[in-house]
Amino acid sequence: MTNTPRLVAFDLDDTLAPSKSPLDPRMAGLMLRLLDVAEVCVISGGQLAQFQMQVVDTLEGAVDEQLERLHLMPTCGTQYYRFSDGVLSQIYAQSLSDDEKSRALAAVEGAARELGYWESETWGPILEDRGSQITFSALGQAAPVAAKMAWDPTGEKKNRLRAAVQAVLPDLEVRSGGSTSVDITRRGIDKAYGMKRLAELSGIPLDDMLFVGDRLDPDGNDYPVKALGVECHSVRDWQDTAGYLETLIPTLAVAARA
Numbered sequence: 001m002t003n004t005p006r007l008v009a010f011d012l013d014d015t016l017a018p019s020k021s022p023l024d025p026r027m028a029g030l031m032l033r034l035l036d037v038a039e040v041c042v043i044s045g046g047q048l049a050q051f052q053m054q055v056v057d058t059l060e061g062a063v064d065e066q067l068e069r070l071h072l073m074p075t076c077g078t079q080y081y082r083f084s085d086g087v088l089s090q091i092y093a094q095s096l097s098d099d100e101k102s103r104a105l106a107a108v109e110g111a112a113r114e115l116g117y118w119e120s121e122t123w124g125p126i127l128e129d130r131g132s133q134i135t136f137s138a139l140g141q142a143a144p145v146a147a148k149m150a151w152d153p154t155g156e157k158k159n160r161l162r163a164a165v166q167a168v169l170p171d172l173e174v175r176s177g178g179s180t181s182v183d184i185t186r187r188g189i190d191k192a193y194g195m196k197r198l199a200e201l202s203g204i205p206l207d208d209m210l211f212v213g214d215r216l217d218p219d220g221n222d223y224p225v226k227a228l229g230v231e232c233h234s235v236r237d238w239q240d241t242a243g244y245l246e247t248l249i250p251t252l253a254v255a256a257r258a
């Protein structure tokens, strides 16, 4: 265990910000202070566009040196982005193969039609190719929250669809995502996968990293990082994370000067 990690990694939703929301100005200020004294990674199941809206756009006044210490890992690290001279660049994106994509698209549409979940009135396309992930959104990507909540209040439809699709795609991973969505990725893609790739590509060993997340319980999506043996700090919400950073940042600042 390290008292002064070189890199601090964070889950995004409910760790740095409320779900799908931008960082509070207090948290954005803490992130900028942390970027002065450590490398910072954000890793989440979400897309790059969400990272930009929730994190990057809130870091007002960030200078190039701070941004160059920021590591962004959307879709659990199947994509990796860093800043160089103020421009965000893709380091890699591990996409599904054309064969995996076409099988995934066919399987989820077939199962949804069979179960009667293929809606005709939607807010945008039902199926989305996110490169490393195929996403089914029952009512379309832009559906209003109220409509989404009403579609499957118990989660029963999503679970039934997930199971039906998984049965057809034993070599891929099928997970239920947001309120109306089912995601298909390669098997074995979780935050531990992303952290291992980060260690390889950044040259910072896992022993020199600290991970902060709200779901480090065994059923949570942050748990694989803990199981990997990375030092972890558990939080309840972003305010809890902010309080923790208030004490962590001065410690790292001392170490950085030493």
Ligand SMILES: [Mg+2]
Binding pocket: 011, 012, 013, 014, 015, 213, 214, 215
């Ligand atoms: Mg979370």
